[in-house]
Amino acid sequence: MNYPSDGNETIPTDFDDVVQQVSTGSLAHQKIDELLHEAHERYSDVDDGLLAHYIPILGHADPDLFAIAMSHVGGSVHEVGDCQHEFSIQSIAKMFVYALVVQEHGREVVRERIGVNNTGMPFNSVMAVELNNGHPMNPMVNAGAIATTEMIPGRTSAKKWENVRAGLSAFAGRQLTLDDDVYASESESNERNKAVGRLLKSYRRIEGDPLAAVDVYTRQCSLNVTAYDLAVMGATLADGGVNPVTGQRVVDADVCRDTLAAVATSGLYEHSGDWLFEIGIPAKSGVSGGIVAIAPGKGAIGAFSPPLDIAGNSVKAQLAIGHLSRAMGLNLFASAPEKSLLAKAGRG
Numbered sequence: 001m002n003y004p005s006d007g008n009e010t011i012p013t014d015f016d017d018v019v020q021q022v023s024t025g026s027l028a029h030q031k032i033d034e035l036l037h038e039a040h041e042r043y044s045d046v047d048d049g050l051l052a053h054y055i056p057i058l059g060h061a062d063p064d065l066f067a068i069a070m071s072h073v074g075g076s077v078h079e080v081g082d083c084q085h086e087f088s089i090q091s092i093a094k095m096f097v098y099a100l101v102v103q104e105h106g107r108e109v110v111r112e113r114i115g116v117n118n119t120g121m122p123f124n125s126v127m128a129v130e131l132n133n134g135h136p137m138n139p140m141v142n143a144g145a146i147a148t149t150e151m152i153p154g155r156t157s158a159k160k161w162e163n164v165r166a167g168l169s170a171f172a173g174r175q176l177t178l179d180d181d182v183y184a185s186e187s188e189s190n191e192r193n194k195a196v197g198r199l200l201k202s203y204r205r206i207e208g209d210p211l212a213a214v215d216v217y218t219r220q221c222s223l224n225v226t227a228y229d230l231a232v233m234g235a236t237l238a239d240g241g242v243n244p245v246t247g248q249r250v251v252d253a254d255v256c257r258d259t260l261a262a263v264a265t266s267g268l269y270e271h272s273g274d275w276l277f278e279i280g281i282p283a284k285s286g287v288s289g290g291i292v293a294i295a296p297g298k299g300a301i302g303a304f305s306p307p308l309d310i311a312g313n314s315v316k317a318q319l320a321i322g323h324l325s326r327a328m329g330l331n332l333f334a335s336a337p338e339k340s341l342l343a344k345a346g347r348g
């Protein structure tokens with residue numbers, strides 16, 4: 001084994017010829033509204049966390065906004081709180097842009113260029129790039145996301161941006177619009193992302209103009225969404241790539257599977273391990289306070305509350321999703337003994 005890693009090592013995978021079966025169960029959804037209200041009421045008064053001041057305009061957000069929405073793969077969307085309030089999607093865009101890029105280029109090309117392993121470092125880390133010989137390691141951190149955005153089809157930045165917006169709008173099932181004020185604020189304060197872009201270019205991980213890639217990335221972060229949108233966008237990944245509300249196929253089912261695996265490794269950055277341990281479903285956060293969590297084959301929860309923890313993840317959104325994951329049995333790692341076996345053993 002060579003150290004430092006070049007980011008391309010992987011686990012043995014000698015099972016390509018085995019047919020992929022899907023076993024996800026279904027969501028017991030009769031009580032979704034009740035459970036959403038319960039979670040909203042329970043965490044409304046939590047006032048931990050800080051606003052993301054490093055993007056100046058995000059420091060002016062209303063810390064009391066709180067929304068939880070859930071979209072079922074059957075097409076119903078449930079909401080409580082400020083679910084129609086628009087906020088910039090920020091890092092949550094990374095997950096959907098990654099899916100579009102994997103759809104376009106195929107999983108192996110993107111895995112080789114970007115990687116799928118957790119960096120163990122903050123989302124805007126320069127050191128993570130240096131420690132890995134310029135390999136971005138993961139599409140959910142800024143370095144990997146900037147390099148991923150560059151892979152969106154389009155000969156010009158304008159065309160790439162158009163494709164990003166159209167793709168994310170298809171996930172949402174409505175035309176998403178740019179928040180000009182957020183885009184301006186972030187463009188004036190994103191020296192670190194520009195440095196990351198140039199560093200990637202120096203390692204030839206970006207082919208074109210690194211500042212153009214950072215600009216499209218900054219625009220994608222500035223797209224406005226609601227918690228309702230996040231739930232529908234996430235549910236499209238939970239539904240094998242078909243938007244459950246519009247019925248439109250956005251990406252292939254295999255792309256959803258690969259995207260959710262990458263999100264599981266670092267959707268909540270250096271807290272991703274703790275998140276999987278406690279909550280057990282892939283989730284992606286953004287510094288404006290949104291989180292979307294996906295239960296494959298069942299649905300997705302979009303939650304929004306601006307104050308963040310130290311890793312940049314919304315405090316109340318984490319609590320609400322954690323509550324719902326437990327109450328609805330969404331944890332992918334949880335199981336219970338098969339009843340018939342218990343009965344046979346006289347323990348049923």
Ligand code: DON
Nearest residue numbers: 090091123221285286287312
């Ligand atoms: O590039 C940035 O720093 C922001 N536009 C996005 C970061 C972000 O959302 C991290 N998420 N928790």
